[in-house]
Amino acid sequence: MTTIMRRTFLGGSAMLGAGLLTGIGPRLANAQTGEITVTAFGGVWEEAVRKCFVAPFEAKTKAKANVSLGGPPQWLAQVEAEPAKPPVDVLIMTPDLALTAAKADLVDDFTVEKLPNLAKIPQQLTDSVKGKGTLFDYGVSGITYNKDRVKNPPKSFAEFVDRVASGEFVASVPSISYAVTPIMLIWSMAQALGGGANNVDPFFKAMEKMKDNLVFWAGPNDFFNHLSSGEADIGIYFDGRTWNHFDSGATWIDFINPAEGGALNGVAVQKPKNANPLAWQYINEVLDAKNQEQFAEIMNYGVTNVDVVYSDKLKPRITPWQQTQFPPYEEIAPVRNEWVDRWNREIGR
Amino acid sequence: MQAPDQPAAKPAASVIKPWLLTVPAILFLAAFFVLPLIDNGMRSIVGETGGLTAGRYLTLLTDSFYLRVTVATVLLSAGVTLICVVIGYPVAYFLVRKAGRWAGLVIFLLIAPLLTSIIMRTFGWQVLFARRGLVNNFLVDQFGVLSAPLRLANSPEIAIAALVHVLVPFMVLAIATVLQSVDTRLEESAKILGAGRWRTFWEVTLPLSLDGIGTGAILVFMIANGSFVTLVMLGGGLQTLPLMIYQQFNTTRDFGMASAMSTILLVIAVFCLFLQLRLVRRRGA
Amino acid sequence: MRRDWINIALAAFVVLFFIFMLAPILVVVVVSFTAAGYVAFPIPGWSLKWFGNIFAYQPFIDALLVSFQVAIGATLLSCAIGIPACLFLARARGAWAGAIMTFLLSPLSMPMIVIGFASLFFLSWLGIGISFTALLITHTVVCLPYVIRTVAGVYAGVPRSYEEAAAILGANPAKVFWHVTLPLIRPGIMAGSLFSFLTSFDNLPISYFFGSSSTNTLPVVMLSYLEHQFDPTIAALSTLQLAMAVVALIVVDRIYGIDKMTVAG
Secondary structure, three states: OOHHHHHHHHHHHHHHOHHHHHHHHHHHHOOOOOEEEEEEOOOHHHHHHHHHHHHHHHHHHOOEEEEEEOOHHHHHHHHHHOOOOOOOOOEEEOHHHHHHHHHOOOEOOOOOOOOHHHHHOOHHHHHOOOOOOEEEEEEEEEEEEEOOOOOOOOOOHHHHHHHHHOOOOOEEEEOOOOOOHHHHHHHHHHHHOOOEOOEOHHHHHHHHHHHHHEEEEOOHHHHHHHHHHOOOOEEEEEHHHHHHHHHOOOOOEEEEOOOOOOEEEEEEEEOEOOOOOHHHHHHHHHOOHHHHHHHHHHHOOEEOOOOOOOOOOOOOOOOOHHHOEOOOHHHHHHHHHHHHHHHHHHOOO | OOHHHOOOOHHHHOOOOHHHHHHHHHHHHHHHHHHHHHHHHHHHHEOOOOOEOOHHHHHHHHOHHHHHHHHHHHHHHHHHHHHHHHHHHHHHHHHHHHOHHHHHHHHHHHHHHHHOOHHHHHHHHHHHHOOOOHHHHHHHHHOOOOOOOOOOOOOHHHHHHHHHHHHHHHHHHHHHHHHOOOOHHHHHHHHHOOOOHHHHHHHHHHHHOHHHHHHHHHHHHHHHHHOOHHHHHHOOOOOOHHHHHHHHHHHHOOHHHHHHHHHHHHHHHHHHHHHHHHHHHHHHO | OHHHHHHHHHHHHHHHHHHHHHHHHHHHHHHOOEOOOOOOOOOOOEOOHHHHHHHHOHHHHHHHHHHHHHHHHHHHHHHHHHHHHHHHHOOOOOHHHHHHHHHHHHHHHOOHHHHHHHHHHHHHHHOOOOOHHHHHHHHHHHHHHHHHHHHHHHHHOOOHHHHHHHHHOOOOHHHHHHHHHHHHHHHHHHHHHHHHHHHHHOOOOOHHHHOOOOOOOHHHHHHHHHHHOOOOHHHHHHHHHHHHHHHHHHHHHHHOOHHHHOOOO
């Protein structure tokens, strides 16, 4: 649409209701000032971000960091809608969305000059999102179960599939409506059962075998509901969240990293092009070892700076990322939609 | 229907052209509903490498899987609407004719569920209908009615029940607002003239409240046709177009396909809406 | 005799209906008073701590205010442009009026996620972007149909003779509208506004795209909160919303009489 059309349109809208358009002003001054907007999930995540990253950033730069709550698809859409003037200065992304942003050239390259702490992050993690961002924390998806009902839990994905198929227990697995299901379930299980990104038949065969004893969760809390309400006894879930539930009193819950290795589910940090340069200093704080240690302590998730030393409470809970299965995001991206389509047709929920 | 309403009001009403009254609403939706959708609709016909394509629409209209999804969408919306009418009418009738000073309480009880976040409402359903939930505990352990727990959650019935739960208040209030303006004297006259209770209802009350059923049916059908949150949260294996659209946004980020699906959904909805409006008008006239 | 049976059957049906409506909500209310640190039913003990937690988490309070402002703003705007349209549409016959009505109701059938996504790009292009104004505009798009359909449904049932009588007695159109039409369609306006308010207040798929640190609505914050935390605060928040509704309805009842919402006074 052309500028002339846009002018005409604006004129028309102004006539429609003069008072409507008053909201334009305040946000224009975002870039190049001592104020940035960073992103976070709500609740304890946000509190951790404020304490571990925002506070040191504000102390060092005397600038202010506003925290915008929400989720990755929302932030990415917001940046896509206004790439010249991104409404957020720091993005928190799932790796596949981070890769989408990198490919669409919406985000800046990460370099050690701009981010001294990047040197302490394993190269593979930065490479996984094409160097346009890096992973700063991660969870592992594996087998979470209710200790009261499952006395002798399966130790591997293969055993999990067989025992669910036999009807020994009802399992709750992520539904296709959950954004990372293609990685945490489809790829992860295909890989464990002898397939991979180029062959997911083993996964679909396993699902066919298990179908009478499966329920599906659409969001992390759904899974917890399934387990606590008795809808399911066991399922595929994340380690960090399992420990969070445990710490808040659900001591009947436990997690196993399957013998084949659970999939790594990283959280990437990125900087949109044209965002306030102050964002670099903030991201440097995100990659700092001391700050990450604190973050891990609150969130029960692994972090990526190599200098981090976990506390005694955390050590047994955290699986080093090298012992997880690292998803080949680049290989998965082109076939992901085929998997989803196949899921819709064969599994259908 | 013509003769009595024509003459007298004319001089006063013709000071301004009455159709002008619709202009603000039309302009508003044209600017902030139609234009964004056209802008977005372009995604559905632009190919991945540029250039125009009808491929997505062809897939949606010829692939048996997508056809099944489309049919399921319409059937689900129609089914939910029908259930809402059947359940909602007696409640609306009770509210207007029988509730008396309890009417306020009835209205409150209708609205209250709508004020609970959908996330928590879903949790409520799960607690009630889980494999080891309250209902099954009741039926299996307390009464021994059943030998094994029913698989209630994650079944289509629960998703439909949850949809009805969300939408039936709209139906009840829509019917009630019209029913209360039905002159009870008409019903009295019918009775005096010897019509039985049922005949009075079928031949006087029900026809006079059709506008309310029409309004309720339109609202419920349209909302059901576009809703996905309940289906995402309660599953049940119902695959509908809105659910597929949500998936395109959330999982596959195929906005072109999402856009094509929403065009088809809109065409279906507008077609059904037009049919319903004609039906209501003809019967109401 | 038979009449009694019908009345009893009707009352029994209504009671069953409300058990159906309230059972899931009751579960939520009970859970909000749990002493446990997680959501589960039945609860191990009673506590009020999750209510305190709501007020300890500032984003909930901020978002609650934004939600109220948007819901009220969108409802007023919908009434302002919707009610006039009804005055024409409810009385008009013919294909054009039908087409216009269809058009004005069509936002209902578009999944809101599509409206949200499309509007984000369009309004950003216009320079309105992520702002309270954008939130207000998009919410009005989806609230408008509720007002229009409900008001038109009621107005269609109002006999023309009332307004004609007033006109014959010499009242000008403005006076006819204010003193005759408006009181007659008030139940429709009340019900439509209520639908509109609830739709806006509970909206997630649109608000989601326009979320920022100053424009997040309650459902957006709740969803984001739930992504990593599932303590009973959300249940407490739902219970609090219910309690606020009770208070609001009692106030309405004292001032105005709640049954007037459907029964023309």
